[in-house]
Amino acid sequence: ADVYKIGGIFSVTGRASFLGDPEKKTMEMMVEQINAAGGIDGHMLEAVIYDSEGDPAKAVSAVNKLIHKDQVIAIIGPSTTPTTLAIVNFTKRAKVPLISCAAGIKITTPVDPWVFKTAQSDLLAVAAVYQQMKTAGIKKIGILTVSNAYGESGKKQLLSQAEEFGIQVILNESFGAKDTDTTPQLAKIKAAGPDAIVCWGTNPGPAVVAKNAKQLKIDIPLYQSHGVGSPKFIELAQDAANGNILPTGKILVTSLLDDSDPQKKVLEDYQKAYENKYSGNVSGFGGYAFDAVNLLAGALKGSGGDKEKIRDNLEATKNYVGATGEFNFTTQDHNGLSPAAFVMVEIQNGTWTLLK
């Protein structure tokens, strides 16, 4: 039987390489595993992966290459929201199923028949944070978001969901992704006197925030986003990381999970495989690609390579337990995750501890 060509677009280099790099590696690893196990319905998989460098224009040229030159039957990625939004018009037009690994909620609302995603929406992440705050009795917060798509989307969710949880955002500030110092913003927030600070960004910015907060002797809780959910954050922020609270996929705390947790086994396997193949720690971001490949593999079964069928199969996926959470796609929900996909963790003595 001929091979199934599947495409991948990730930010392997550039600003979002912390996302794209593990995603690419994971996809390559998974394809290898599937092929080693005999492929799908006897068809081998072939992965064609391009680097978007986090640049929408590059993503567009990559997607065109995948669709028209490589003629793939499905595409996984890209890693970031703008690059995803930039290419959806092309995948829709060509009727190629797309499973994005980006978090932005705009990707799957409104739902488009051809577009799916595996990363948890920031909607859920914010809900998890606010839920935790509610239990901790926090009422007034200051927020500090990175000025890119990730931070902006987080800010929108933070602002729009606050009321629901009885939380008041008294100040919202932002910082540049490459800023070396965020003390002015923190000093301003400190002066406003909130109960907690929420920082929404991806490494290394939040580590700078954590350090600066420590220097300014800010002693209220500092919440981070799932964007820093990797050991790198602790390494960067050093002792300033202690006490930071964040929502994260379960992958970071696999060993702390209850044995009854259905994800535990999946995560352990993935982790082991990844760490055997590549040096370096597994991160939650690779998990997005892990799930995307598995979901796609599931959908490919019995499709005979027909794109329409693959799409239908994807949409019909139920109870798939992956690295990110349990997926249940419906025609109304192409992300398919529930709030249970997140756990809240606190960093103590340089390691993660589960918060209940």
Added chain:
Amino acid sequence: MQEIVQYLFSGITTGAVYAVIAVGLSMLYSSTELINFAHGEFVMIGALAMVTLWVRLGLPLPVAVAGAVAAGCMLGLVFERFAIRTARNPEPITLIIITVGAGIFLKGAAMIVWGKDPFSMPSFSSHESIEIFGAALLPQSIWIVTAALVLAGGIHLFLKKTITGKAMVACAVNKKAAWLSGIPSEKMGVLAFGISAGCGAVAGIFIAPITMSSYDMGTILGLKGFCAAMIGGLGSLWGAFAGGLLLGILESLGAGLISSGLKDAIAFVLLLLILYIRPGGLFAAKEAKRF
């Protein structure tokens, strides 16, 4: 009030970072009339070399610093020898694109050597921040401001007072006449690039503890350094210093007092206004051309 002091401290710290970078750029301009768009990459190399030498290999601080500076200088020399000097009858814009290419090259090389993840580094001296008027000042900030001052002052004296320094300037303004005076312009070029790259590395070394270092940190820093050098007035080392501080303080005050999202825009609007009023920068060189 306390916040304002805090904004100022923060501004001075970032500003001093920009200043050190601007000094390197300005120095190179004085002695070659060239702006090196890869300068930020030398800053990055300095910082990452420091990560390797000090954090990874655990060399003593002075040795690590010397090593990182040497690495920067060496790269500068190699760059001059193989890219700048081999260029045939170069126009300024051609050389600029060469430096842009070199920047991309260095960035790519650093990505392969050090990987894509950022690194952090401990401060040079005690960890605790010093409190003044209720605002926190990092010891590392004092290190950076000192480095900026020493570099600006030292290079200023070198260019204005020593024969070699003046000869470097002479080469930059009129290569033909420099040849005829027996000034070996090639050696001068090497020297200029070496020193300037070294300055870049120094900047990287000193800022590594307060920020995170990664292969892609250089571009934005180089850009800010360029702006600082322009605001100060090209070729003036004190101008570069002042321009850097000004840029840092404007950004920080803009973030604190107006809007952190617009802070860069605010800083740039003010800088443009300054340029409109003083088209040659704050410390503009005297016009030396006439009919």
Added chain:
Amino acid sequence: MTDKNKYLWIEYLIFACAVSTFGLVTENTYYLQIMTFIGINTLLGLGLNMLMGYTGQVSLGHAAFYGIGAYTTAILSGTYGLNPWLALVCAVAAAVLIAFVVGLPTLRLSGYYLAMGTLGFGMIINIVIREWDNVTGGASGFVGIPVLEAGSIVFMSGASYYFLVWGIVLAAMIICRRLLASRTGRALRAIHDGENAAVAIGINTHLLKLEIFMFSAALGAVAGFLYAHFVLFISPESFGFMFSIKIVTMVVIGGMASVWGALLGAAVLTLLPEVLHGFAEYEMIIFGLILMLVMIFMPQGLTQGIMDMIRTARRAKA
């Protein structure tokens, strides 16, 4: 220069034929789309080349006009439902107006200070686009740009868009050439050679620089318009400082002060990343290296460099 102008139309004809043949023969949408991007970039290069190559005024903020063009049409046609072609007129007008307001003080600067001024302007525009999120969609980008239509033709990706873009490129080239062969063009080149002397012989250099700045802004806006309606999604990153640098690089690599140079530069800088995809991690290194090597060995740009090479080869044969 003027002598040659008589036969220019032959050049255009050959060019137009080549472009149409490619468009008609190629069936793979991928190649057509790459060519479309090359066309869009050529427009940017042409505009900047007028300013930089011919007049000698370096701008590091040209992507701003590209962005202004793209966002104006996106907002007007996407949010307010204006006919895209009317939006094009507005986009060009907006870019020209902004160029006028910004150019008035900025073009009094010279050399690196001008570079810094334009760079700052580009940054400001980019930040404004990013922060004005309820209008522009902010950092996550603008979704919902309508597809271009003219009568019964729908300009979706593929051949139709290809012809639209290259038609405009050809028109722009003719306009640039005509401008250059005129009194204005001569004055521009005079400014390039010696601004002081140009002033002294009676050229109102500031006004002329302003005019050409506005002209190149207009071309940039057209390119932005074409980009927006092609990709149907725009985000601030595509119009940032790095892209400004890329446009400058296109112009210099192709060859300054040459209309064909803009085309060649755009082609090389658009194609190179496509070709280098295979090198994965090493892509950046190789890209940087190529940039340096071209500039080191062909400082006049590829157009001149290749012509020199051909000449040397011919002589070697003879």
Added chain:
Amino acid sequence: MLKIKNLRCCYGNIAVVHTVSLSVRQGELISIIGANGAGKSTLLAAVCGLLKNWSGEIEFKGHALKGMSAPAIVRQGISMVPEGRQIFSPLSVMDNLKMGAYTRFRREGKIRVAQDLDRVVQMFPILKERSAQLAGTLSGGEQQMLAIGRALMAHPTLLVLDEPSMGLAPKIVEMIFSTIQDLSQSGVTILLVEQNARAALKISDRGYVLETGKMVLQGSADELLVDDDVKRAYLGKDYGDFLDERNQ
């Protein structure tokens, strides 16, 4: 001391100097005259290493100069006053002069240089007056004096002058010529290119005439001064010529 054989100089592919031969002996003062564009400046540029694209032989004190860089040639003892304003505009007048002695600071020390500096500013007092002014803002003639002063600071054994009197007031021209003569008498070998052919030949030992890149005539200065061709082509008619025409 300086020997040039079959020199051919090109810009791009166009040769502007063809098979020129010339020799200068120790202590001589030699003039080269020729019309505009004859290739005089090109010839000098080749000697001083500014022009790379030449073939033939140039020998100085027995060493071939082929392939040597301009600074290396200066270190051999050749110093040049170039055509046009080749000064360091943004440096002060004083620094310009010091740059002239760049190679000597290390070899001979500051004191020797300072002595020469005194000598040069005595020769051109205006330079002392303007010592702190930026050289680029000097008047045309002042710049010319500066260029000569700077060349002298190098203490050359062969001094090459390309139109040193250009743009100078008659009084200064006179002074320049007598300085050149003095220098020559003190043992410096001099190669002089001048439009003011009469004045140049008057102080020279020998002269060469260059025409469209070829050496067409050579001889002792006295011979050339009375040569009819030279007279017609380079010495011109005399003073008051226009006056007569106007009065007609």
Added chain:
Amino acid sequence: MILSQQTLGIRAEQILEAQDLTKMFGGVKAQDKISFAIEKGIVCGLIGPNGAGKTTLFNMITGIYRPDAGKVVFNGKDIRKMPVHRLVKAGVARTFQHVELFSSMTLLENIMVGMHVRTKAGFWAAVTRIPAMKKEERQSRRRAEELLEFTDLAADAHKMAGDLPAGRQKTAQIARALASEPLLLLLDEPAAGLNPVETHALGKLIQKIKQSGITMMLVEHDMSLVMGISDKVVVLDQGKKLAEGTPRQIQRNEAVMSAYLGNG
């Protein structure tokens, strides 16, 4: 040929009048209350030692420097505040002591640029190539060729201006200045770098220009040229006017002789 259409319309008897012009550079008084007047149609020599302020005076008349005090009246108008391009249009043209040609343009193009103020075609005319623009273009070209013929440079018309030998460049500057159809032409050391024979030809050229009615000011150190060709000579020394008069008067003036000419 008619070099300047405008010469017919000169209103004032004295085309240029300088009153108490003063200019300082730092501590140096480059111009100290200079006053003089030039009648239309004459050639006025301007001489003086190096650094006397001759070029500075030119720079003030052509609007490149603004005087610190005093005023300049050109053809009946006070021109102190006029921008340079308006001044050129009004009829002041100059050459430079150090050649300032546009070196990457051909000689012909240089001359055509010189006509900038006398031509009109703008952006739209160029793009649409309306007949009026084409006609203007043809005329400029023809005139430029004529001017090159007139200045004996026709052979070099298509060479890059920067590649010409120094002497030709000097003449080319004059041709370019003439292209703007001036009433007053300021020549800054046009003979520097020319040999006596060439200088003589230059003198002829200046006379031809004069015959067409253009007034000239001439800075020159070549005394045979200045004295031979000028109707009037002004002498500057250290920023002050030292003397003014006919060439004969100046030649007999002791002060001038000692300050400038030396004993030769």
